Amino acid sequence: MDVAAYEKLLPDITPRNKPFWDGCAEGELRLQQCSDCGRYRFPDAPVCPQCLSSAATWQKASGTGTIWSWCTMHQKYFAAFADEVPYQLVYVRLTEGPLVISVLADEPDGAPEPHLDQPVHVVFRPNPGGRAIPQFSTADTVTAGK
Numbered sequence: 001m002d003v004a005a006y007e008k009l010l011p012d013i014t015p016r017n018k019p020f021w022d023g024c025a026e027g028e029l030r031l032q033q034c035s036d037c038g039r040y041r042f043p044d045a046p047v048c049p050q051c052l053s054s055a056a057t058w059q060k061a062s063g064t065g066t067i068w069s070w071c072t073m074h075q076k077y078f079a080a081f082a083d084e085v086p087y088q089l090v091y092v093r094l095t096e097g098p099l100v101i102s103v104l105a106d107e108p109d110g111a112p113e114p115h116l117d118q119p120v121h122v123v124f125r126p127n128p129g130g131r132a133i134p135q136f137s138t139a140d141t142v143t144a145g146k
């Protein structure tokens with residue numbers, strides 16, 4: 001499927017977030033790190049929300065975290081996602097600190113529900129449009145490109 005035929009919503013790639021998407025394409029979760037206070041932030045921002053410094057670098061993140069919250073989506077809010085319900089949205093507290101909203105990538109129907117503080121790790125599965133989107137897995141084994 002070519003990108004033009006892909007019907008799901010995708011974030012725009014901008015000069016500011018391009019390092020994040022370049023990382024995803026390379027199988028790395030990247031975060032901005034403030035050069036003054038050292039805190040990581042997500043999503044990208046022109047200034048640090050803690051100290052307002054505009055100095056930052058992009059760093060490879062661990063790709064690990066824990067489930068802070070989740071919900072199972074049964075409603076078909078978007079036609080493009082109708083074939084995927086039910087799916088599980090998760091808020092993940094990354095090891096570096098920021099919260100990221102994503103989906104659980106590998107929970108089959110009938111699997112136990114996720115639980116608070118459950119360890120997860122990032123996985124990248126290119127969608128039919130060719131963009132690698134970070135998702136999270138509770139599985140012990142990481143299989144890149146799965």
Ligand SMILES: [Zn+2]
Pocket residue numbers: 034035036037038039048049050051052053
């Ligand atoms: Zn800062």
